[in-house]
Amino acid sequence: MKPMYLLFLIALFISCKKVQPVDVSMKEDVLILASDSLQGRQTGTTYEVMAADYIADRFKNLGLVPKGTNGYFQEFSFKDKSDPHGNVDYVSKSEDSTITGTNVVGYLDNHAENIIVVGAHYDHLGMGIEGTLYRGENPEIHNGADDNASGVAAMLHLIKSLKGVNTNNNYLFIAFSGEEMGLLGSNYYVKNPTIDLKKVDYMLNMDMVGRLNNENAIAVHGVGTSPIFKQVLFANKGELHIAEHESGVGPSDHTSFYLMDIPVLHFFTGQHEDYHKPSDDADKLNYDGMDTITQFILSIITELNDDGKIAFRKTKNESQEVPAFKVTLGVVPDYLFDGKGMRIDGVSEDKPAQKAGMQKGDIVIKMGDNDIEDMMSYMKSLGKFEKGSITKVTIDRKGEILVLDVTF
The missing domain is CATH 2.30.42.10 (PDZ domain)
Structure with missing residues (x-):
């Protein structure tokens, strides 16, 4: 049985799409985003819009300024591609044959020169769209607790930690739509930015950070995209065991920013037997581990706070090799x-x-x-x-x- 406070939060969210300005924990954020009520947050569905409303309310209550094209929201419409490896066709407005995704964008303005982008996708597979590894006969809700309610919850927790500190940069927080369909939301954002991308110092991406294991092992991708990253990562790792990957290209939203010559880091606690299955549920996450990872990311931001704009470096696309x-x-x-x-x-x-x-x-x-x-x-x-x-x-x-x- 769900705790009474969770039932209250879900009922409050569904009834008025508002969350009161309380100190919501990462676990509570995951429990709502990965609840059956949101039906797996498939891009273009009313359930994804409900999740977007929830995140926008959290942004508002955390004091972020709206930085979408419509308040906190940046909508984009596209034609569903028949070829999963082909290029998506964005369209100027929603039509009968299109899908509309919604990025959620908030800004922490410290009146600084440069901007750090922090991102996490919030969409998932709904009842099991292309990409599901579920082989059951009857459709089931893919709640996507680790993928990627965990990253969104960590991002929201990070916002609280950055209020009033590390003020040498401004911070743009983006919950991306359309990641599961091919990095569509992040790709659209870098082509239609709501800030000057030339002022972006670096981008941090949290995608599947909810399963820190007993070895405290975390994969960090994009380490080679700036000469300073490796030193900073290992100086601040604490008890974490880092598996480093040089390339800035990978199957998550940091890739869209890397291709704009922006240094990127992607944090990832690894695949597991529940990946892209209905069994990726909130009760399987390591919430203490998520807090450890969030503090690790905060320490990286803190170390780089006085460094000005860091250098970008191209890396090999390992997948092409x-x-x-x-x-x-x-x-x-x-x-x-x-x-x-x-x-x-x-x-x-x-x-x-x-x-x-x-x-x-x-x-x-x-x-x-x-x-x-x-x-x-x-x-x-x-x-x-x-x-x-x-x-x-x-x-x-x-x-x-x-x-x-x-x-x-």
Whole structure:
């Protein structure tokens, strides 16, 4: 049974779309955004609009100035693309064959020269649009607690921490729509900005920050987009274990800003078995971990507060270096692992890895004649095999070296 305060908040929100100016916790924000009442926040639905209203009210109560094109809102309409890898067509107004998404934009004005952008997408998969990994017969609500109610809640919590401190920058906070359909909201924003993008110092993106594990491991993408980032990250990591990734290009909204020559960092606590499934619920999040991550991000902002506008640096697009491959092991890689090899975070039923006897936690260190140093070398190695290929895969299982026969 839900706590009475949650039922009260949800009832209050649905009835008048207002949240009283109280000290709302990250958990309360997640519980509302990831509730069944919002039906998975699919872009273009009335439920996404309800979520946008909730975030706008939170922005208002936290003292942010509206910075959309219509108060806190920046609407954009587009034609649903039949090719999921094609370019979206934005249109000037909503029509019968279009979908309308809504970015929510608020501004903390410290009358400074430069601006820091903090973003998190709030849309999700509704009842299971393209991208769902759910294979049940009947549609179910995809509440998206980690993806990405967690990032929105962390962003809202960060606003409170930035009021009256680190005033050498202004702050633009954006809850993006359309991320699950292809970074549509962030792409639209950088092409139709409500501030001068030339004044943006850097952009911080929080997408799936709700599952900090027992190793305190967090992936940070975009570390190479400014020469100063790596030093600042590791100077402020505390007990966190950082898996760093250089590239500014990735499957989240920071990419849109990187492509405008803006330094970016994306914070991510890793994929899990509930990713893009109806089971991604609020009770599975690590709220203490979310607070730790928010404080980590605040410490980065604090360290850079006196540095002026930081330098931008282009990075390699790591995804373009990976060859297309025709086979798969049938495992979920552990994207937070930064040791030698590729650690397995999950094994799919009736796939080559399971048939060969691989287990969660095994570290792949060699495939055939190819040494596996990291995720990139694993994917490059995978690209050398064909369907029907038979090879030996060497794994490290808790210090024991095993050689397994794998048939693709």
